[in-house]
Every structure is written in C-alpha cells, then in structure tokens.
Amino acid sequence: ETGVTQTPRHLVMGMTNKKSLKCEQHLGHNAMYWYKQSAKKPLELMFVYSLEERVENNSVPSRFSPECPNSSHLFLHLHTLQPEDSALYLCASSQDRGEATNEKLFFGSGTQLSVL
Amino acid sequence: RKEVEQDPGPFNVPEGATVAFNCTYSNSASQSFFWYRQDCRKEPKLLMSVYSSGNEDGRFTAQLNRASQYISLLIRDSKLSDSATYLCVVNIPNDYKLSFGAGTTVTVRA
Numbered sequence: 001e002t003g004v005t006q007t008p009r010h011l012v013m014g015m016t017n018k019k020s021l022k023c024e025q026h027l028g029h030n031a032m033y034w035y036k037q038s039a040k041k042p043l044e045l046m047f048v049y050s051l052e053e054r055v056e057n058n059s060v061p062s063r064f065s066p067e068c069p070n071s072s073h074l075f076l077h078l079h080t081l082q083p084e085d086s087a088l089y090l091c092a093s094s095q096d097r098g099e100a101t102n103e104k105l106f107f108g109s110g111t112q113l114s115v116l
Numbered sequence: 117r118k119e120v121e122q123d124p125g126p127f128n129v130p131e132g133a134t135v136a137f138n139c140t141y142s143n144s145a146s147q148s149f150f151w152y153r154q155d156c157r158k159e160p161k162l163l164m165s166v167y168s169s170g171n172e173d174g175r176f177t178a179q180l181n182r183a184s185q186y187i188s189l190l191i192r193d194s195k196l197s198d199s200a201t202y203l204c205v206v207n208i209p210n211d212y213k214l215s216f217g218a219g220t221t222v223t224v225r226a
Binding site for chain 1: 120124150152157158159160161162165203212213214215216217218219
C-alpha cells in the first residue's frame with residue numbers, strides 16, 4: 001500500500017518536449033512537496049504547497065512549473081528542459097507544514113527523468 | 117559548511133555485525149532530526165525520529181549529541197535486508213525546511 005502515488009515512474013524526453021509529472025496523496029495531508037534527487041547528492045527541495053497555496057519556490061528555473069489544483073493532487077509541468085535536469089523527481093506529503101518542521105514526510109516512488 | 121554532512125561510505129559489513137555512522141549538522145538551533153532509509157532506485161522512507169534522550173527501535177538505535185552537533189545511527193545484528201542508503205534529515209529553524217544529507221550507504225554481505 002502506498003499513500004503517495006506518482007506517475008510516470010520513468011520518463012525520457014527531448015529538450016523541446018513538454019511533459020507533466022503527477023502526484024496524488026491518499027493520506028489526508030495538507031502539505032505537498034516536489035524534491036529533486038541527483039546522483040550522490042542530497043535531496044533538493046523545489047516547491048512546497050500548504051493547503052493548496054505555494055509557500056516555497058526554491059529558486060527553481062521557470063522551465064519547472066508546479067500546479068496544485070487541490071490538497072490531494074500535485075503536478076510538475078516540464079518544458080524545454082536541459083540534460084542537467086535529468087534526475088529522480090520525488091513528490092512527498094506531510095500532515096502539515098508546521099513551524100517546528102517536525103512533520104514526517106511520505107514520499108511517492110519517484111519519476112526517473114532523462115533529458116536527451 | 118554544508119547544512120547536513122554524512123560519510124557516504126560504503127560501509128560493507130557481514131551479516132550479524134554491528135555498524136554505526138554519524139551525521140553532522142551546522143545549525144545549532146535545529147530541533148528535529150530523522151533517519152530515512154532509501155533502497156536503490158526507490159523513494160526514501162522514514163526509519164525513525166531521533167529524540168534528545170536517544171531512542172531504540174528493534175535493532176536500530178539513534179542518538180543525538182547537541183554539544184557536538186551530530187546524530188548517529190547504530191544497527192545491531194545486521195541483516196541482508198538492511199542494505200540501503202541511510203539519509204540524515206535535520207530541520208532548518210525559522211525556514212520551515214528539512215535539510216537532507218547525501219546519505220550513507222550500507223551493504224550487508226552474507
């Protein structure tokens with residue numbers, strides 16, 4: 001059983017393509033996140049949504065565009081990506097995005113993205 | 117200085133051995149600490165939170181040393197299934213963020 005489902009699992013795209021990653025959480029959480037994980041590097045926080053409002057945009061290039069239509073769904077729209085954007089993209093959710101940041105994260109299985 | 121630093125390993129240990137590793141953090145005001153486990157090509161999953169007094173969960177023991185600003189994870193009686201990358205996660209105060217280490221890889225061999 002997985003509380004956070006992410007599709008697709010794998011994606012290969014050219015630099016001129018437009019694609020979207022989808023994430024859905026079934027946990028009743030109020031906060032959702034996009035992370036990027038490159039090989040041998042720490043997870044990098046990209047975007048945070050709390051109660052469907054974007055509260056964090058971590059200096060991410062505009063070729064990445066998030067969308068959160070409701071508290072259960074999160075998208076990451078991709079266009080004109082670069083080869084260095086190839087990485088594992090992880091969606092996560094937490095109950096809330098509280099001040100103590102004591103929230104435990106639940107991750108989706110990730111999308112392994114390759115940009116050619 | 118990186119917010120969270122981990123020895124990447126790999127730590128190669130035989131089944132049944134004890135393995136331990138640390139993670140250092142730079143912000144002395146951090147209050148929340150976690151260990152996540154990530155299997156190859158899979159998502160991270162919460163292994164355990166780390167409490168001030170130290171805590172155990174079965175064969176896993178986590179400790180916090182505030183004076184030296186590090187947390188540790190000890191795995192007793194290692195199993196083949198313990199082979200994974202262990203991610204150290206620390207909150208960044210006033211920033212509503214969690215900062216991840218790059219992970220420590222543990223390989224348990226038969």
